[in-house]
Amino acid sequence: MQELDERKTKILNAIIRNYLDTGEPVGSRTISKYSDLNLSSATIRNEMSDLEELGYILQPHTSAGRIPSDKGYRFYVDNLMKEKNQEVTEMKEFMIEHTERMEQVLKQMAKVLAANTNYTAMITAPSYHRNKVKFLQLSQVDDKQLLAVIVTEGNLVKNKMISTREALDNETLLKLNILLNTSLNGLSAEEINLGTIARLKEQAGIHSNIVSDVLDALAGVFQEDEELEVYTSGTTNILKYPELNDSQKASELLNAFEEKKQLVTLVNETLASQEQTGIQVYIGDESPIQNMKDCSLVTATYQLGEGMQGTIGIIGPKRMDYENVMDNLKTLKSQLDAVFHKNKEQ
Amino acid sequence: MQELDERKTKILNAIIRNYLDTGEPVGSRTISKYSDLNLSSATIRNEMSDLEELGYILQPHTSAGRIPSDKGYRFYVDNLMKEKNQEVTEMKEFMIEHTERMEQVLKQMAKVLAANTNYTAMITAPSYHRNKVKFLQLSQVDDKQLLAVIVTEGNLVKNKMISTREALDNETLLKLNILLNTSLNGLSAEEINLGTIARLKEQAGIHSNIVSDVLDALAGVFQEDEELEVYTSGTTNILKYPELNDSQKASELLNAFEEKKQLVTLVNETLASQEQTGIQVYIGDESPIQNMKDCSLVTATYQLGEGMQGTIGIIGPKRMDYENVMDNLKTLKSQLDAVFHKNKEQ
DNA sequence: GTTAGCACTCAATCCCAAGGAGTGCTAACA
DNA sequence: TGTTAGCACTCCTTGGGATTGAGTGCTAAC
Secondary structure, eight states, X not given: OOSSOHHHHHHHHHHHHHHHHHOSOBOHHXXXXXXXXXXXXXXXXXXXXXXXXXXXXEOXXXXXXXXXXXXXXXXXXXXXXXXXXXXXXXXHHHHHTXXXXXXXXXXXXXXXXXXXXXXXXXXXXXXOTTOBEEEEEEEEEETTEEEEEEEETTOOEEEEEEEOSSOOOHHHHHHHHHHHHHHHTTOBTTTOOHHXXXXXXXXXXXXXXXXXXXXXXXXXXXXXXTSOOXXXXXXXXXXXXXXXXXXXXXXXXXXXXXXXXHHHHHHHHHHHTOOTTOEEEEEGGGSSSGGGTXXXXXXXXXXXXXTOEEEEEEEEETTOOHHHHHHHHXXXXXXXXXXXXXXXXX | OOSSOHHHHHHHHHHHHHHHHHOSOBOHHHHHHSSTTOOOHHHHHHHHHHHHHHTSEEOSSTTSOBEEOHHHHHHIIIIIOOOOOOOOHHHHHHHHTTOSOHHHHHHHHHHHHHHHHSXXXXXXXXXXXXXXXXXXXEEEEETTEEEEEEEETTOOEEEEEEEOSSOOOHHHHHHHHHXXXXXXXXXXXXXXXXXXXXXXXXXXXXXXXXXXXXXXXXXXXXXXXXXXXXXXXXXXXXXXXXXXXXXXXHHHHHHHHHSHHHHHHHHHHHHHTOOTTOEEEEEGGGSSSGGGTTEEEEEEEEEOSTTOEEEEEEEEETTOOHHHHHHHHHHXXXXXXXXXXXXXXX
């Protein structure tokens, strides 16, 4: 038993596609005329009535046309979309300039995505959770300040100033550096446990307080990366869609974009429910973010290996052009994978 | 000869204050009732008629009340505002947590400002143009990568990866480090000229290409800081003011906030026309940014000494609460000065 | 110089009628 | 039995008065 026979499916498809285009409720006559079914509007009406009863479409009010319900969109996304193989050329060009600065690349990407789709794009820096220490160095910067530089496997560099009571002599510094590197290199956040720490401090002797500071810095590095950076672009695009452009909704949404914290929730959600290569689609209430209940949300995860990954997302009206969006995301995702991979090889 | 006698001044003041509150055109009767002038509405009308002729107020349409013109606001800001000595307590608390990460502090500040004023706040990181190199270090991170760490006088740290064909031995690395530090320390971007560069390369011998890379990185550091970081907060606050909340204007404004480039223009403008300790007020068309012609803009510059300075700005409707805004800015400005100063002393 | 009074203007609001898009239902048809 | 034409009905939208009310300008009197 299947809920929808072929004709109903076709009609539903036609309704949704039409609605994606126009944003207006679509009536039986429109479908009757502009589909290849050759059915009268009356027949369509009967079918539509069924579809409504089944929950795939709904009427904003009696005597209006029908619009897709969340269930309808879901069916569309899962079953009706054609795989398009659009060429996304521009991105590559954007990508190629300046690969060196990750942050720039990500911002650029967000921009391209937003421009390509006319929706809002968000993208997170890869979280290097479970990342490992690769290189660590203390330098005497001036009388009272040490600079700790930490490089991780993914070639991400962090620095932290450490204030000291007085300057260390070169020899001590060298010893400390050797000690730190031999003890910590190759370790991830989880692997640096109390045992490691105790041993380190013991060996550091009177400079154990410096070791403490370095470890704090290290913790800071690993932790700071939990609260990840989120870049958004095209936030104002949502104002283009009348169904979102009332000051109440728009304001809530824009706030969500500004308060990146909420987006982080989203990211975590996405990462949790990932089907690896998959692209996630959240329609209306399905979204983990309350404010987005009138929107749809398409997310993808990109990989860097070693447990590092980031999230890309597009936020738009429910009647978004899912095909185009998913296509863009797919291409971008693969390109990001490639860029970071290349970067690592280098 | 002065253009406005005392009574006209009082009336203008009353009109503006009332309009700041309500956002509605204000009529003669209102002024007559709610001011201490004890004049009939008819008299007020006559005066208002004069004020209109003089260009301080205007009518949206015949038979509406009056609203302040840009000239009116300007007069208000220059002559009518009372110095308030509001206590801004919250800020200090916010400030005290986590002084270590400048970026965080600035974001926090922007947030506080936006929350305090209900307008949009922007704040730029201090530009360390004409900043000097204080410490410089090359480290071998792995087989084929050197890490250059650069610390400037202001304790701002930058790093850059440099790819090499093969690993350098320790001795060479040490030599290079000494060479770089002795040659470049204490120099600002302008002071590193062709002569310096030539001398450096000569002394580096076969490793002159590495010196090149380091210099490139250095240039990058100095240059990157030209395109400064701008943090905004409360961008959606503009939606609260009906006069800005039509989708056309709102969208333009929000775009300006998203495209931080435009804000940078603003910053430069502010820096250029600074009267050192001064607070700058741009009303309507006076603003250097076209999109903001329906807004007012209040900016302040904070100092770090050594030619480093940043900008704080508040963007809101023309009828913004200038007193409150300027007060907030003043307090914040002084606190920022203090924080960074303290940070440097440390 | 100030004020009361009055006629006038004009945006905003409400109401109502007309229009139209779309539906559901029924009856007829193939 | 599925399809279709026809018709009554619903209800949003549009547009045109009419009404209201805030506010003005002007005049004449105090």
